[in-house]
Structure formats: structure tokens, C-alpha cells
Amino acid sequence: MIVTTTEKPSASARLKAAELAGELGGKLVERRNRTLKQLSERYSDAELLVVTSGELRYYREASETPLYFHPSMAYVRVKRLRKGERDPLVELSGCRPGDSVLDCTAGLGSDAVVFSYAAGPEGAVTALESEPVLCAVVREGLKSYRTELPDVNEALRRIEMVCADHASYLTSLPDNSFDIVYFDPMFRQPVTESSALEPLRALANHEALSPETIAQAVRVARKKVVIKEKNNSPEFERLGFERCPVKKTSAVGYGVIMIEPKQCKQPT
Ligand SMILES: C[S@@+](CC[C@H](N)C(=O)[O-])C[C@H]1O[C@@H](n2cnc3c(N)ncnc32)[C@H](O)[C@@H]1O
Structure with a gap:
């Protein structure tokens, strides 16, 4: 390159x-x-x-449209949150001010931006991306992109981008170290209408999630593990997620694993 x-x-x-x-x-x-x-x-x-x-x-080629960071839909979603409107991901993940979120599939960072705004200045979002070029483009964009809203700019700056494979990163973390662990993998069957993700496809890691990775996420999460997938995907069942109800016409759906209170050590 x-x-x-x-x-x-x-x-x-x-x-x-x-x-x-x-x-x-x-x-x-x-x-x-x-x-x-x-x-x-x-x-x-x-x-x-x-x-x-x-x-x-x-x-990817000089003649093609380049990939660059832009908050695009995240900006629209955050503006809705500012008006007190709901965001499905924020709602079903239960993300609240002060929460820590591990976004295991950063991509273009849109969901991370929404989480960062919802978690607020007392919260923290770490976003993992396995592909180094994509990670660099998004990391630098989060540092420098300016919207006209200072609180949104602050939400961008608070995200910590890490270039890492989520399987090994999760293994290195202590138990219960994040409130929410989130996955938005490349769909097993792409949603063809999703042209927003087109430039990302060529660069992205398309590997399927493994049950072992989800078991690590459950160990690391204090509240919930959340996945986004194609609405009718068998991945929800294969990976042990409970599907959240969505409109029949919706192309994407969410699955959740609620974390049971993990046992505390008995006093000796
Ligand atoms: C569908 S995109 C995520 C889009 C993102 N939620 C957004 O709002 O922009 C999935 C991303 O996860 C990344 N990814 C896939 N497997 C990964 C892994 N094992 N570790 C870290 N990132 C991974 C892909 O390279 C891709 O950029």
C-alpha cells in the first residue's frame, strides 16, 4: 500500500x-x-x-470511491437521542450514562458513536477492529471529525479504538470488566440494500463468530451481550442469543444474552 x-x-x-x-x-x-x-x-x-x-x-484502486470516516447514520441517531427519541440498540442494550461498552466489531464506528453518546462523559467505549487500515481510518476520523454539535464531538473523542482481534482481546480481559459487550459481525448473508457498508466490505474481516468467543464475552460482560444480525439469521440460535422482536419488514435484528448475577465469593 x-x-x-x-x-x-x-x-x-x-x-x-x-x-x-x-x-x-x-x-x-x-x-x-x-x-x-x-x-x-x-x-x-x-x-x-x-x-x-x-x-x-x-x-483500493485510484479510480474507486475512497473509504473515509463519516459519522453518517450515527449522527442522525445521536440527534434523535438528543431530542429524547429512542434508539433500538441503546434501548435493548440498556446502555445508560456511566456504562462501559466493548464494541467488538468497530467497522466504521457508527454504533460505537451512538454508544459513546448514550454512555456519556462518565462512561467509556472501547471499539475493536481487526483490520489495521480500517482501524487507522476510523481512529484518526474519531480524533478529528467535527460536527456542529460539541457534545457529539466529545462523544467521538471519547472512543478508544484498538486494532485487535476480539477473540484474543476478550480472552485477555478480567471477568465482569465491561457492562455491555456488543457484536455486529459481517452478516453471513449480506443485506444487499445496505449500500452504506459497501466500501467496508472489501476491507473487512468476514469470519464467523465462534461459540467460544461468545462464552468469553459472557464472562467479560456485567449486564448484557448483544449481537446484530440479519433478521432471519440462524446465527442467533447457533450462538445462544435470544432474538429481540423487530418489525417483520426489518432487514436486521438483534439478539441478547442477559447476564445472570454472577456468584460473589463467599466471605471466609
Ligand atoms: C458490520 S461491520 C461493523 C459495523 C459497525 N457496527 C458500525 O456501526 O459501523 C463488522 C466489522 O467487524 C470487524 N471484525 C470482524 N471480525 C472481527 C474480529 N474477530 N475482531 C475485530 N473486528 C472484527 C470487521 O472487519 C468489520 O469492520
């Missing part, structure tokens, strides 16, 4: 490109006045990561 900047980069954009090339094992290339297509041909590499003044843009 080529890592470069825009044609007239600031000193900080140059520095960021160098850092990212090191982090992601990319080839740091000075842009000068060359087009992305020219760079791609010159260095025989189709993949490009471009550091602009405000964001990172990842191109």
Missing part, C-alpha cells in the same frame, strides 16, 4: 503519513503534483492511503 498526502501537505500531514506508513507497513511516497493513478502506476501498487488536512482516505 502507498501512503501519501495531498499535493500541498502541511507539516503535520507529512508527519502523519510517515507515522501511518510505519504503523501499517506501507510505502511512504511524496505526492508532489502527481495524480493517484500516476503514483499507483509508478509504484505498481493499486492500494493507496492519502492523508488530507482533515481525514484519511483509503483507495
Whole structure:
């Protein structure tokens, strides 16, 4: 992958490109006045990561629409929450101010943003993404993207993005260390109308969740483990989730595992 900047980069954009090339094992290339297509041909590499003044843009090919961070639907959902309206994920996860949330499948960070707003300044959201380029694009976007609403910007900044596979990350955590553990894996059968996720598909990890990972999530969660899947997916049963009722017309559904009060140690 080529890592470069825009044609007239600031000193900080140059520095960021160098850092990212090191982090992601990319080839740091000075842009000068060359087009992305020219760079791609010159260095025989189709993949490009471009550091602009405000964001990172990842191109699988110079001619394609890039992947970049944008809160998109999350912004709409957070604005609804600000007006006191309900959000299905916040409601069924029971996420409240002060909660800690582990989002095991960060993707473009939309659900993490909604959780971060709902958990508030006293809460905490850690978002895991196994794919390094995607993780970097979203991490940098969460640090710098500005909406016109300061409380939403603060919710973006509070999210801690971690580039990690959730199976090994969960294993490393102590029991009961997060209130809510959330999974939104790539659906076993994609919902074709979901064009918003199209640029993500090529980069994402498509591996199925294992029952062992869910057992780890149950150990780590204090309140609930939640999964999003295609409405009629057999994954809910296979992984031991209770389906939450959704409209018949809804393409996606949610499943929940309620955590029983875990036994306290008896005093000796
Ligand atoms: C459907 S997307 C999540 C979308 C996200 N909820 C949002 O609101 O933008 C699933 C993401 O989980 C990531 N993923 C899949 N398996 C993973 C794993 N084992 N560890 C960490 N991330 C994983 C994929 O790479 C993909 O980016």
C-alpha cells in the first residue's frame, strides 16, 4: 500500500503519513503534483492511503470511491437521542450514562458513536477492529471529525479504538470488566440494500463468530451481550442469543444474552 498526502501537505500531514506508513507497513511516497493513478502506476501498487488536512482516505484502486470516516447514520441517531427519541440498540442494550461498552466489531464506528453518546462523559467505549487500515481510518476520523454539535464531538473523542482481534482481546480481559459487550459481525448473508457498508466490505474481516468467543464475552460482560444480525439469521440460535422482536419488514435484528448475577465469593 502507498501512503501519501495531498499535493500541498502541511507539516503535520507529512508527519502523519510517515507515522501511518510505519504503523501499517506501507510505502511512504511524496505526492508532489502527481495524480493517484500516476503514483499507483509508478509504484505498481493499486492500494493507496492519502492523508488530507482533515481525514484519511483509503483507495483500493485510484479510480474507486475512497473509504473515509463519516459519522453518517450515527449522527442522525445521536440527534434523535438528543431530542429524547429512542434508539433500538441503546434501548435493548440498556446502555445508560456511566456504562462501559466493548464494541467488538468497530467497522466504521457508527454504533460505537451512538454508544459513546448514550454512555456519556462518565462512561467509556472501547471499539475493536481487526483490520489495521480500517482501524487507522476510523481512529484518526474519531480524533478529528467535527460536527456542529460539541457534545457529539466529545462523544467521538471519547472512543478508544484498538486494532485487535476480539477473540484474543476478550480472552485477555478480567471477568465482569465491561457492562455491555456488543457484536455486529459481517452478516453471513449480506443485506444487499445496505449500500452504506459497501466500501467496508472489501476491507473487512468476514469470519464467523465462534461459540467460544461468545462464552468469553459472557464472562467479560456485567449486564448484557448483544449481537446484530440479519433478521432471519440462524446465527442467533447457533450462538445462544435470544432474538429481540423487530418489525417483520426489518432487514436486521438483534439478539441478547442477559447476564445472570454472577456468584460473589463467599466471605471466609
Ligand atoms: C458490520 S461491520 C461493523 C459495523 C459497525 N457496527 C458500525 O456501526 O459501523 C463488522 C466489522 O467487524 C470487524 N471484525 C470482524 N471480525 C472481527 C474480529 N474477530 N475482531 C475485530 N473486528 C472484527 C470487521 O472487519 C468489520 O469492520
